[in-house]
Amino acid sequence: MTEYLRNPLTGVWFALTAITIFSWWIGQGQGSAYQLDAAITVSVLVMAALKAVLVIAWFMEVRLGPAWLKRTTYGWASGLLVLLLLFYWLRV
Amino acid sequence: MTTTAADTTPRPPAGRAGYMPGEPGMWFFIIGDLFIFAVYFVAYMIYRGQQPELFLHSQQFLSPGIGVINTLILLTSSWCLALGTEAARKGNSAAAFRLLAATFAIGALFPLLKMVEWVPKLAAGHSPGENLFFMYYYVMTGLHLCHVLLGLVIIGFMLRHLRHRASPDIKFIEAGAVYWHMVDLLWLVLFALFYLMR
């Protein structure tokens, strides 16, 4: 059992859980009024992208994969983040 | 057939070749699915920008509490699956089986919680036809739920495969695992887009 605690994957899981709970807390906002809030949106989306990269690299094992796979998957995460922020900014 | 399974843990690649988990054709599907969902995510953001008040107002009826629990459920089941894949590679089929069983048990909570989340909402009258936000919400999370259910079926097949085998087909295990991690990955974005962002 303890070898699981020493496994780097468990460290990744802790990080993912912590970021998730933190972003959920941020997403609750300051009060009950739901308003446009760039700070919340940007931080929540950036954290989602960060979690995505962790899952891709460690769970999907892309960090050990061929270069084209790394480019495609990390590119997907970063490209998606950029496009989401861009279209959010264009309207806000 | 040999009963001593070799340790096939991938080493960090020496050159650019790298080690590709699962089979190459399957990555076509994974990357393709990521692409489809990405297009829908961006379309959602564009349409949200056109009617922010509608989306913000409707968002209040969602249950972020259930959302975050579901996120943690998927992350934990993915963690068990990643550990299980490693165990299968090391030849420890018994541990791999236990970990995949945990993956399945934890992952199966997701559709249950989804029903707990959706049924009261639908009963309260928030159907997909109510407005564009709810249409997107039910369609995207519904499509994701179909992927989760398929993933559970795949894990079921992996469990059956592991049960009586000392040296399982690693490529098959890896392929199924990558699919489940993709399902987890998509939910991370869905959670942020529907439940958290303002």
Place this chain on the structure above:
Amino acid sequence: MNIATAALAGTLADSGRPWYKSPKLDQYICFWSVPVFYNLFGLVFVPLSWMMPPRSPTNSIDGVVAFMQSPNLLLATTILILCVALSAVGNAVYMSQMRRMAVSPVLRYAFVVGAITGAIVGCLFPMFCFGLGAFREGYDPEVLQLLYDFGYMSFIGCLGCFFLNWSCLGLSILLDEKQTLPRWLGYYTIWQSVTEIFAMTLWVSDSGPFAWDGVMTFWFNMLLYVPWQFIVYFCIYRAIRQQPESELDNAPYVGGAARA
């Protein structure tokens, strides 16, 4: 004659002989009907009648009446009557490859049921609806509206049948140990069939991205479907070419002592 020699003999025979004497002539005739069908289909639905891209569900009643009573629709349906049966031939081309695969026949039975249902609902129903509306003058606008809705609902809504049959095709390709068609095509097929589920939303939305003419239900689907359709037929053509002649159903009957 062992398998390797037979395959070689098949390939050599293919190249050293006029095309009309090929034992695969029947398959090639059926195969080449496919581009004929799609071109006719495309011409009929798009520039001739503008049934496609779909008219809007929120079209005004006058717009609906003008569209439905256009004489181009009658010309379109006349041509459609002749070419709609070619869709059956096109589906049979898929079936002939699925028959070669080392999978249970249940998958190709399901495939053909999905294909037939899809063709009836997706091709015949719109043909009748749009043709009916143009057939006589003086129909009540409400009746024309009903036919208009019925026609488009059928055309886009039939995607559920195609989801079934493309999934069967994809599954067959993946389970086939003989790799009649390449494995990546199986994954590609299942991937593109997923987008067909989005057609479900057309019942709930009459405008916006989820309506029958919406970005999510129609345009994005077309973007993914069209390249896939080309690629599938290209792979099938290759599979027909590569099939050893000794495996053909007409192998015992086609002349020549060498083909035993």
